[in-house]
Amino acid sequence: MNQLKKNILICLQDIKGSGKFASIRTADFIFPGLEVETVGEVAYPINQFQAKALIQVAHKAPFGKGSQTIVDNNVRSAWEIDADKLHFNNPNWNGFLGKAIKNIKTDLGLEDYTVTAHLYKLLIYEEGDFFLSHKDSEKEKGMFGSLVIGLPSQYTGGELVIRFDGNEVTADFANANPGHTLNYAAFYADCDHEVKLLTSGHRVCLVYNLVQQKAGKKIEPQSLQSYAGRLAGLFVENNTPNNPYIILLGHQYTPKNFSEDALKLNDRAKTEALLLAAKQAGYYAKLCLVTSYLAGTPEYDGYYDDEENTEMGEVYEEYLSIEHWLENELPAFDEINFEEDELLTSFPLNEGEPLIKESTGYMGNYGPDIMHWYHYGAVMIWSPEMNAELLYAQNAATQLNWITFFNRAQKISDAEVASVKDMLTEGLKGRSRSDEKENFNAVADWLVNRNEKVFLTKLDQERLQFFFEKIDSDHWVKLFQFLPVENTTIVFEKIVGDITFPVLEKLLGVLNTMIDTGTLKSITLQQIALLPDHFKKLYANTKRGISAAALSDLFQLAQIPTEKEWVKTIVEALTKNTQWEYIHNMLVPKLLTAESSEFTEKLLSFCREYLQQRIDNKPQPPADWSRPIPDTTGYSAQWKILKTFLESPDETVFDFRKNQSERSKMELAIKNVVIDLKTETIKKGSPHILRITKTQDAYNRLMKSWHKDAALLENMK
Secondary structure (H helix, E strand, C coil): CHHHHHHHHHHHHCCCCCCCCEEEEEEECCCCCEEECCCEECCCCECHHHHHHHHHCCEECCEEECCEEECCCCCEECEEEEHHHEEECCCCHHHHHHHHHHHHHHHHCCCCCCEEEEEEEEEEEECCCEEEEECCCCCCCCEEEEEEEEECECEEECCEEEEECCEEEEECHHHCCCCCEEEEEEEECCCEEEECCEEEEEEEEEEEEEEECCCCCCCCCCCHHHHHHHHHHHHHHCCCCCCCEEEEEEEECCCCCCCCCCCCCHHHHHHHHHHHHHHHHCCEEEEEEEEEEEEEEECCCCCCCCCCCCCEEEEEEEEEEEEEECCCCCCCCCCEEECHHHEECCCCCCCCCCCEEEECCCECCECCCEEEEEEEEEEEEECHHHHHHHHCCCCHHHHHHHHHHHHHCCCCCHHHHHHHHHHHHHCCCCCCCCCCCCCCHHHHHHHHHCCCCCHHHHCCHHHHHHHHHHCCHHHHHHHHHHCCHHHHHHHHHHHHCCCCHHHHHHHHHHHHHHCCCHHHHHHHHHHHHCHHHHHHHHHHHCCCCCCHHHHHHHHHHCCCCCCHHHHHHHHHHHHHCCCHHHHHHHHHHHHHHCCCCHHHHHHHHHHHHHHHHHHHCCCCCCCCCCCCCCCCCCCHHHHHHHHHHHHCCCCCEEEEECCHHHHHHHHHHHHCCCCCEEEEEECCCCCCEEEEEECCHHHHHHHHHHHHHHHHHHHCC
């Protein structure tokens, strides 16, 4: 296996994209017409008086440190002016930018991509200024690099050194002919770069963010097919791979800006070759981000002075995982964890700057805990047999997404077929993320596509009821049309055995959908005839009502000519233990909008009688101010104190002057029961008084319900 990995990496090392990691060019001078607010238009070459005037309106240039932006002259010493203070009076300046971007696209291998330059800052370096090696942060969506345009001025030093993957180039604008040329350098944000110490004069430059817009056609060198063929042969050389091939590309990417169009340098060509190779080998392939997480303590040299930029000392936690998947025709997996020796990489992990740094901060005399996240672009390639194994560890939503994919696929392996059967029999119950939608209709499509006519009949009752609730009514009709009549009968018998409310509600919806399907009408009528037994059984000892959707389905089914006993039994069940809230909020509103039938009229008649009876028994206010002691075992001491007050027909206020602890206990005793008492704290004197006042809340609640009854009954006339 080690030799196989080595051969794959050797093949990938030979794949080179069409671009370089930096573009350094010189162009004929054109007046930018650059005007700086409060300074005026800049003349060229920029002399020391203009440079100092620019510094007067500038501020010290900060740099990114973890999630913060800070100023530290030991890391970066320079001045900057924000883009909103800069204006260009020469309309030809945009033409210069367009030509520069065209050259940059050629150098960086982006000919088929739409790239724009967004002005970011004007930078001024004076003698002694510098910027230590760093990577540019992604300052806006789609940003993939930076463009630095040197404005003519006299200076020495200040070389821009750009490094990537062991290679280095230098943009030395100080040696150019000032006043006659414009010099610029563009590079990927993933490159390390620094500005060397300025030894004299002033270095002034414009900085733009390079932003990649929607891409055109992908770069596809002619050699990719041959590389793909070699790679495909290597993949299938190992007939039974124990793990997926997880192949790291050359760059890190933020999850927000990771896309196939945003791949940098050779990553594009390598990705294309790998995807082609997987297809040729009959394997699956998916672009992803490999996350390397490290948590540890900083290197200790006697004191902690820089909690985020200090070197990590002892690492006490680390893991590798794939959490971010790029969308394509394949469903994404859940998070996959693995060991470092399972990776295929040509470079060591966790060297250089991580994309994300966090720190817990200082804790007394102890240094902070430091967390680093590296996000490497990668391609995962795996066989259909390995896919069958991976599916077992996924949550229900992911498994169902794969079943949906299999329903569209022309061919899947025997191992994958077996894994789906196992999931249908015992799986698909794992917890999915809250943002994932579980598509159980894929199960119905699978059974039809695979011509599984007896599978459902062999499931145990609990499992079958689980699927019955999850699959929508239209797909159940599709299934029943597919199954032989005798198998459909068996399925229904299992579904309604030990019926539950969720199953009953779903059954009403399925039958309502089936009734319009001619081939299923006979069996539908049989099941409708059994509904009274289901209602009678479920409503024997419950006050629960069925949902609004289920009521609508039931009213529709009641339009079918049925026996009078059918109507009587279900009406009696629905009205046996009906609660006030259900009648007001569910039953009557649905009845008022339903099509009239014997069934709905009987329910309406019951509701009218129920409401009239309540109206005829109008609540009466309490005869006096005595209130019953609540039937509770809690706070017995407090209720003993209040006993005489509650029993009194005349007293309405009780002042309880005690310390805060005793007042709090009394308040809790009152809050924990339903009783006509309210409390307030009188903060006069010491200790304070908890004033307890009798109310008529119970009577007011009854009257509020009575008025609602009257209004609803009036609406039913």
